[in-house]
Amino acid sequence: LASREFKRENTVIKVSRNVDIGGKKIHVMAGPCAIESRDLLNDTGKIVKEAGGTILRGGAFKPRSSPYAFQGLGEEGLKYMEEAGEKLHMPTISEAMTVDQVELLSKYCDIIQIGARNMQNYDLLKAAGKQKKPVLLKRGMAATVKELLLSAEYILSQGNYDVILCERGIRTFEDSTRFTMDLNAVPVLKKFTHLPVVLDPSHGIGIREHVGTMAKASIAVGADGIIIEVHPRPEEALSDGPQSLLPEQFRNLMKELDLVAKAV
Numbered sequence: 248l249a250s251r252e253f254k255r256e257n258t259v260i261k262v263s264r265n266v267d268i269g270g271k272k273i274h275v276m277a278g279p280c281a282i283e284s285r286d287l288l289n290d291t292g293k294i295v296k297e298a299g300g301t302i303l304r305g306g307a308f309k310p311r312s313s314p315y316a317f318q319g320l321g322e323e324g325l326k327y328m329e330e331a332g333e334k335l336h337m338p339t340i341s342e343a344m345t346v347d348q349v350e351l352l353s354k355y356c357d358i359i360q361i362g363a364r365n366m367q368n369y370d371l372l373k374a375a376g377k378q379k380k381p382v383l384l385k386r387g388m389a390a391t392v393k394e395l396l397l398s399a400e401y402i403l404s405q406g407n408y409d410v411i412l413c414e415r416g417i418r419t420f421e422d423s424t425r426f427t428m429d430l431n432a433v434p435v436l437k438k439f440t441h442l443p444v445v446l447d448p449s450h451g452i453g454i455r456e457h458v459g460t461m462a463k464a465s466i467a468v469g470a471d472g473i474i475i476e477v478h479p480r481p482e483e484a485l486s487d488g489p490q491s492l493l494p495e496q497f498r499n500l501m502k503e504l505d506l507v508a509k510a511v
């Protein structure tokens with residue numbers, strides 16, 4: 248179902264509030280890594296919206312490497328997300344790690360994110376395929392492009408055709424960056440599949456000063472959008488501060504992305 252042989256023309260996914268992913272417009276999904284508080288989400292959302300971001304991101308359930316690290320606000324965070332989306336007239340995206348969370352998220356958010364660590368959690372994929380909200384499926388950090396497409400197939404085969412693929416960096420021998428963002432994946436995916444493809448330069452490189460460069464490269468290589476972390480005070484962030492853009496950096500980047508989008 249994901250292949251170009253099955254469907255030739257690009258899939259355009261209608262989110263909510265007139266946002267279409269996979270069409271002519273490049274979408275920037277931005278916000279904090281985690282929903283840390285109502286104020287943080289509202290403040291960051293305002294910055295994102297004013298700079299031209301179209302979708303608000305933020306995790307309520309966080310897949311942290313350490314069990315002692317901040318795990319997210321859970322349902323309380325989702326309530327803040329719903330509220331911020333309404334206030335700012337923006338669709339929202341947040342991650343589900345379990346089948347139960349998929350059901351919860353489909354009540355509060357507009358796009359359900361399946362994280363890299365869960366790309367091959369097949370029960371989770373089936374649950375995401377059984378509900379109606381669009382799904383952003385992240386590539387596992389040790390998964391091939393073909394495995395990503397097979398995981399997408401799990402969602403599609405349950406009847407949900409609104410799947411957005413996301414390259415977020417893979418593990419390589421390179422240790423001077425957090426992950427290696429596989430830009431190659433974009434043209435390859437675009438040939439194999441009709442589904443929209445977005446890139447995540449924040450996790451992809453993991454170093455604030457280089458995130459903007461990789462965001463521009465994402466658009467140049469043909470992505471339908473990007474998902475990016477922004478925080479008003481990254482030094483205080485409860486997760487992924489070192490890769491979160493400062494508001495000023497985000498505003499400048501948005502202007503540059505416009506120029507890149509016009510050139511491609």
Ligand code: PEP
Nearest residue numbers: 280362363364385415450
């Ligand atoms: C995130 O988007 O904050 C996240 C945890 O992403 P990934 O699953 O790509 O690590």
Ligand code: MN
Nearest residue numbers: 280476486487
């Ligand atoms: Mn993060």
